[in-house]
Amino acid sequence: MHPELIDTLAIKNKSKIIFLIMDGLGGLPKPGGHETELETARTPHLDALAKKSVCGLLDPVGYGITPGSGPAHFSLFGYDPVKNNIGRGILEGAGIDFPMTDRDLLVRINFATVDKNGLVVDRRAGRIDNETNRRVCRKLQDHVRLDKGVEVMFESVREHRALLVLRGDGLREEIAETDPQKTNMLPISPRALIPAAEPTAALFSEIVDQARKVLFDEARANMILLRGYARYRRYPSIEERFGLNALAIASYPMYRGIARLLGMDIAMPTDSIRAEVDSLRDNYTKYDFFFMHVKPTDSRGEDGNFEAKVKVIEEVDTLIPLVTGLKPDVLVVTGDHSTPAVMASHSWHPVPVLLAAETCRPDRVERFGERDCSQGGLGRIPMVYLMGLALAHAKRLEKFGA
Amino acid sequence: MHPELIDTLAIKNKSKIIFLIMDGLGGLPKPGGHETELETARTPHLDALAKKSVCGLLDPVGYGITPGSGPAHFSLFGYDPVKNNIGRGILEGAGIDFPMTDRDLLVRINFATVDKNGLVVDRRAGRIDNETNRRVCRKLQDHVRLDKGVEVMFESVREHRALLVLRGDGLREEIAETDPQKTNMLPISPRALIPAAEPTAALFSEIVDQARKVLFDEARANMILLRGYARYRRYPSIEERFGLNALAIASYPMYRGIARLLGMDIAMPTDSIRAEVDSLRDNYTKYDFFFMHVKPTDSRGEDGNFEAKVKVIEEVDTLIPLVTGLKPDVLVVTGDHSTPAVMASHSWHPVPVLLAAETCRPDRVERFGERDCSQGGLGRIPMVYLMGLALAHAKRLEKFGA
Numbered sequence: 001m002h003p004e005l006i007d008t009l010a011i012k013n014k015s016k017i018i019f020l021i022m023d024g025l026g027g028l029p030k031p032g033g034h035e036t037e038l039e040t041a042r043t044p045h046l047d048a049l050a051k052k053s054v055c056g057l058l059d060p061v062g063y064g065i066t067p068g069s070g071p072a073h074f075s076l077f078g079y080d081p082v083k084n085n086i087g088r089g090i091l092e093g094a095g096i097d098f099p100m101t102d103r104d105l106l107v108r109i110n111f112a113t114v115d116k117n118g119l120v121v122d123r124r125a126g127r128i129d130n131e132t133n134r135r136v137c138r139k140l141q142d143h144v145r146l147d148k149g150v151e152v153m154f155e156s157v158r159e160h161r162a163l164l165v166l167r168g169d170g171l172r173e174e175i176a177e178t179d180p181q182k183t184n185m186l187p188i189s190p191r192a193l194i195p196a197a198e199p200t201a202a203l204f205s206e207i208v209d210q211a212r213k214v215l216f217d218e219a220r221a222n223m224i225l226l227r228g229y230a231r232y233r234r235y236p237s238i239e240e241r242f243g244l245n246a247l248a249i250a251s252y253p254m255y256r257g258i259a260r261l262l263g264m265d266i267a268m269p270t271d272s273i274r275a276e277v278d279s280l281r282d283n284y285t286k287y288d289f290f291f292m293h294v295k296p297t298d299s300r301g302e303d304g305n306f307e308a309k310v311k312v313i314e315e316v317d318t319l320i321p322l323v324t325g326l327k328p329d330v331l332v333v334t335g336d337h338s339t340p341a342v343m344a345s346h347s348w349h350p351v352p353v354l355l356a357a358e359t360c361r362p363d364r365v366e367r368f369g370e371r372d373c374s375q376g377g378l379g380r381i382p383m384v385y386l387m388g389l390a391l392a393h394a395k396r397l398e399k400f401g402a
Numbered sequence: 403m404h405p406e407l408i409d410t411l412a413i414k415n416k417s418k419i420i421f422l423i424m425d426g427l428g429g430l431p432k433p434g435g436h437e438t439e440l441e442t443a444r445t446p447h448l449d450a451l452a453k454k455s456v457c458g459l460l461d462p463v464g465y466g467i468t469p470g471s472g473p474a475h476f477s478l479f480g481y482d483p484v485k486n487n488i489g490r491g492i493l494e495g496a497g498i499d500f501p502m503t504d505r506d507l508l509v510r511i512n513f514a515t516v517d518k519n520g521l522v523v524d525r526r527a528g529r530i531d532n533e534t535n536r537r538v539c540r541k542l543q544d545h546v547r548l549d550k551g552v553e554v555m556f557e558s559v560r561e562h563r564a565l566l567v568l569r570g571d572g573l574r575e576e577i578a579e580t581d582p583q584k585t586n587m588l589p590i591s592p593r594a595l596i597p598a599a600e601p602t603a604a605l606f607s608e609i610v611d612q613a614r615k616v617l618f619d620e621a622r623a624n625m626i627l628l629r630g631y632a633r634y635r636r637y638p639s640i641e642e643r644f645g646l647n648a649l650a651i652a653s654y655p656m657y658r659g660i661a662r663l664l665g666m667d668i669a670m671p672t673d674s675i676r677a678e679v680d681s682l683r684d685n686y687t688k689y690d691f692f693f694m695h696v697k698p699t700d701s702r703g704e705d706g707n708f709e710a711k712v713k714v715i716e717e718v719d720t721l722i723p724l725v726t727g728l729k730p731d732v733l734v735v736t737g738d739h740s741t742p743a744v745m746a747s748h749s750w751h752p753v754p755v756l757l758a759a760e761t762c763r764p765d766r767v768e769r770f771g772e773r774d775c776s777q778g779g780l781g782r783i784p785m786v787y788l789m790g791l792a793l794a795h796a797k798r799l800e801k802f803g804a
Contacts, residue, residue, distance in 0.1 A: 002464055002484045009467070359742075361430055361438065361751050364773055377773070379782035381465060388466035392750045399748060400463055401470035401483070402490035402630060 003080050006388040006397060012243040015329035015394035018280070018290045021076065022316060023069075023255075024298030024339025026351040026370060030306055037297075037306060037341060038352060039369035041313040045320035046333065046368040050354050055365040056378025057350035058386060060337045066348045072336035073258045077238060077291075078387030086261075087173065087230020092163045094257025098155055100232040105171040105200070108228040109154070109162040110179060111136065111221035112187075119184050124160040125221040136221045137162050143214045146203055157253075164207070164226065171231065172197035175204055179225040190226055237263025238289065242391060247286070249279045250293035259291055273312075277319045284326055301339030309341050324356075330394045331356045332386065333368070350380060357393035405482050408790040408799060414645040417731035417796035420682070420692045423478065424718060425471075425657075426700030427737025428753040428772060430744050432708055439699075439708060439743060440754060441771035443715040447722035448735065448770040452756050457767040458780025459752035460788060462739045468750045474738035475660045479640060479693075480789030488663075489575065489632020494565045496659025500557055502634040507573040507602070510630040511556070511564040512581060513538065513623035514589075521586050526562040527623040538623045539564050545616045548605055559655075566609070566628065573633065574599035577606055581627040592628055639665025640691065644793060649688070651681045652695035661693055675714075679721045686728055703741030711743050726758075732795045733758045734788065735770070752782055759795035 027036035060067040061081045070091050071081035089106030100106065111133070113122035128136075137156040146152055150168035157163055174197040178188045190204035204226065215222045238246045240263070248259030251269040260266055265287070267279045273294055280292055294316055300309035323331065334353035337346050352373035354365075363377030374380065378389070391397050429438035462469040463483045472493050473483035491508030502508065513535070515524040530538075539558040548554055552570035559565055576599040580590045592606035606628065617624045640648045642665070650661030653671040662668055667689070669681045675696055682694055696718055702711035725733065736755035739748050754775035756767075765779030776782065780791075793799045 005464055005467060005484060358433075359430065359745065359749070359751075361428075361772055362436055363776060375777065377776050379459070379776065381782070385465035388464065389750075390466075392466035392468065397466060397468065397750070399468045399470055401473035401487055402493050 003078065003384050005400065006078065006391060007241045009397045009400055010242045010391060011396055011398055013394070013396055014288070015396060016284070016288055016290070016326070017244070017330040017390050017394050018292065018323060018326070018328045018332065019076065019390070020292050020294070020316075020323060020331065020333045022294045022297040022313065022333070022335050024301045024337060024346065025313075025335025026338025026340070026347070026349050027301065027309065028340035028342050028347075028349070030342055036370050037301070037309045038313055039371065041310045041317065043313065043317040043368055045317050046354070047366065049320060049324065049331070049333065049356055050365050050368040050372065052360070053354040053356040053365075054360040054363055054378050055352070055354045055368070055373040055376030057370070057373050057376075057380040058334060058353050058383040059350045059380065060383045062382075064348045066346050067337050068346070069254055069336065070258060072383075073255065075383040076336055076386060077262055078241070078384060079235065079262070080384055084235065088228025089163070089230035090232060090261070091254055091257060092157060092161070092228070093165070093232070094261045095253030096155060096157055096163065097257070097260065098163060098165065101167065102232060102234070103167050103169060103171070104232040105166045105173060106230050106232060107164040107166075107226050109164050110225040110227070111160045111162065112223045112225050113220045114187070114223040118186055120180055120187060120223070120225075121183055122220070123179060123183060123225065127159045128221050130156070130158050132221065133158065133160070133162060136215065136218060140211055140214055144207055144210045146206060148203070150203060152207065160221070164224075166203060170199070172200045173229040173231045175201050175229045177227040177229075178208065179227055187223065187225055235261055239263050242387070242396070244289040245287050246289040246291065247283050248291045248293070249276045249283075250291065251276070252293070252295050255293045255295070264291060273315055274319060277322050281322065281326065297335065298339045301341050302344055304341050304344035306341035329357060330390050332390055334386070351383070353378065353386065355389060355393065359393050405480065405786045407802065408480065408793060409643045411799045411802055412644045412793060413798055413800055415796070415798055416690070417798060418686070418690055418692070418728070419646070419732040419792050419796050420694065420725060420728075420730045420734065421478065421792070422694050422696070422718075422725060422733065422735045424696045424699040424715065424735070424737050426703045426739060426741025426748065427715075428740025428742070428749070428751050429703065429711065430742035430749075430751065432744055438772050439703070439711045440715055441773065443712045443719065445715060445719040445770055447719050448756070449768065451722060451726065451733070451735065451758055452767050452770040452774070454762070455756040455758040455767075456762040456765055456780050457754070457756045457770070457775045457778030459772070459775050459778075459782040460736060460755050460785040461752045461782065462785045466750045468748050469739050470748070471656055471738065472660060474785075475657065477785040478738055478788060479664055480643070480786060481637065481664070482786055486637065490630025491565070491632035492634060492663070493656055493659060494559060494563070494630070495567065495634070496663045497655035498557060498559055498565065499659070499662065500565060500567065503569065504634060504636070505569050505571060505573070506634040507568045507575060508632050508634060509566040509568075509628050511566050512627040512629070513562045513564065514625045514627050515622050516589070516625040520588055522582055522589060522625070522627070523585055524622070525581060525585060525627065529561045530623050532558070532560050534623065535559070535561065535564060538617065538620065542613055542616055546609055546612045548608060550605070552605060554609065562623070566626075568605065572601070574602045575631040575633045577603050577631045579629040579631075580610065581629055589625065589627055637663055641665050644789070644798070646691040647689050648691040648693065649685055650693045650695070651678045652693065653678070654695070654697050657695045657697070666693065675717055676721060679724050683724065683728065699737065700741045703743050704746055706743050706746035708743035731759060732792050734792055736788070753785070755780065755788065757791060757795065761795050
């Protein structure tokens with residue numbers, strides 16, 4: 001099928017679309033059990049919604065592919081996650097709202113601790129606090145210099161994480177990552193992976209050498225490790241592609257950053273799921289597309305805490321009437337990927353989805369859960385097509401062909 | 403997957419394949435209801451057939467994409483509907499059996515009424531009768547002239563619709579449509595959408611100017627509006643691609659035209675579904691592929707008449723024994739797209755399908771309906787793959803690879 005066909009058919013109207021995304025929603029049963037986190041959760045409101053919706057399963061990137069948060073969210077918003085594979089450096093830059101330009105190469109820094117022989121003894125520098133991070137970044141900014149018309153910027157993120165930006169002409173991203181992935185190893189050299197990247201690799205060698213000297217007297221953050229080299233590229237916005245005036249309600253920097261890359265407005269961060277729903281309600285008249293991101297489903301999954309993930313889903317369920325009370329034309333409830341607590345990580349399993357709209361053809365799903373959704377009217381489809389379905393049900397797509 | 407792979411594997415044999423297409427078959431329940439038109443209809447014969455068939459749901463063009471009749475039928479016959487997107491002008495030309503050549507640019511004309519200031523006051527010229535249409539076309543043919551080696555032909559279609567053909571070298575189709583879409587507006591100028599189309603655009607400006615003068619004294623059809631500019635292109639025929647000697651049994655011009663474009667023979671038009679079945683039986687020994695097109699399911703859907711659409715489906719059901727009595731090797735019953743009566747228009751919802759053949763792997767579907775088909779053995783698949791499945795079940799595809 002043709003993921004970009006919808007761009008040519010999109011029209012504007014007054015309809016409202018809500019994407020309620022529970023990060024890492026999909027799950028697995030505990031060993032010997034039969035019910036996933038979602039199936040275990042008591043979700044009367046989601047179940048009632050599922051009855052009126054068309055349900056299915058979404059594959060974020062492909063069968064068996066475990067997606068990172070970047071590709072998973074690109075797919076949710078109708079952007080081919082492979083063709084638009086987004087580098088970690090850009091995700092970090094977007095997360096701190098760094099003003100990127102077409103000449104920028106963005107790199108994620110992890111501060112690390114090396115011993116006197118240069119061996120990495122802590123790959124996260126003991127998770128230094130944010131204040132130390134900011135101080136160390138300033139120090140690097142003040143002392144690291146390149147003399148080849150390339151500007152160097154060190155931007156603090158949080159804990160052991162920072163962003164390195166090179167701004168110049170002809171920079172290449174095909175450079176080896178320097179994190180050895182294990183302790184008691186030397187950092188890897190930032191060598192060129194293709195010949196054309198050799199001039200850029202030389203700049204990174206220079207930066208790493210200078211940084212080692214500048215950070216020599218630091219107790220913990222005395223070395224930098226580089227990963228996720230990414231040349232900035234501009235993505236066509238949700239507005240340009242689909243004519244949607246979009247608001248992201250998300251509190252974690254990375255998701256705010258992705259939304260910003262795709263041209264969404266970003267609501268003020270909040271400190272609870274309930275506060276996100278309030279933000280949705282407060283902003284409801286001003287936008288026509290709402291991306292509401294619930295992070296703790298993923299966090300508790302990553303923690304390996306099955307019961308805590310169940311509780312987060314139940315909390316979201318209690319808030320559903322506040323969302324449906326807005327009477328959106330299209331309400332989608334799904335995740336960006338699966339994070340089964342028993343795996344304590346992202347996984348490749350497809351994600352349950354429900355799409356509620358007046359034009360839904362009923363299926364026989366009566367509960368919102370993985371097995372029920374596998375019998376739903378949407379079938380099992382690539383996640384990248386979800387946006388087209390949402391636009392269709394919002395009557396925002398014209399007929400194709402005569 | 404690879405929609406054209408089947409071309410390389412197709413072989414001939416003595417098998418017979420019937421595609422019984424109920425136009426706009428897929429539907430939706432009435433508000434508050436649970437059953438679609440097809441699910442409401444009493445269809446004992448189709449249900450018995452579904453029990454012996456493999457069932458599923460077909461997406462004509464893509465998830466969320468509402469197809470026009472052209473793309474939907476291309477997809478049914480195994481032609482990628484996006485790569486082969488067919489212009490309205492060609493569809494009109496095919497519908498009246500206009501003998502198209504490689505040098506032709508075909509355009510749909512709508513006759514319109516303009517007031518003394520040139521503002522469009524009726525975009526369909528009060529739906530003039532066919533006799534007036536023919537008279538006005540003759541008048542244009544007699545008086546409109548181009549002096550640049552380009553031939554101009556005006557062909558009557560019906561009511562307010564006609565076909566304009568330019569025959570010449572280097573004609574381009576990238577021209578703005580001139581229908582302002584609203585009344586009390588001036589017609590849009592047929593300007594070039596790309597620089598290379600400027601010479602062709604100048605021809606259309608000349609034609610529009612001359613037509614305005616020629617039609618000056620007409621009461622209603624005193625202006626022409628142009629849309630659906632399409633350069634003729636030849637499509638590989640069903641015979642060339644799949645070795646099928648095909649007959650189309652369809653009474654509406656557009657469907658006869660599409661079948662003709664794909665190289666099918668066309669049966670005499672009939673005035674009832676029963677007469678189409680008789681035509682199928684009369685011609686059964688002479689062909690190996692039969693496209694039998696039932697229009698009223700779509701027409702009643704477009705009318706918004708749920709009960710009338712149900713009745714058409716029930717009428718088709720009573721005729722099924724006459725079709726199965728022919729003992730075709732493969733019998734496919736489906737639609738080209740959905741036309742839910744509650745929407746009174748084409749829609750993007752997938753279309754139920756049954757495929758009956760001796761080599762069907764049974765599924766658990768016991769009734770022919772949308773929800774039942776969603777549980778069928780075919781799953782939910784792109785419509786463009788239906789032809790390959792039909793050929794396979796007719797033993798007309800060789801093994802791929804050693």
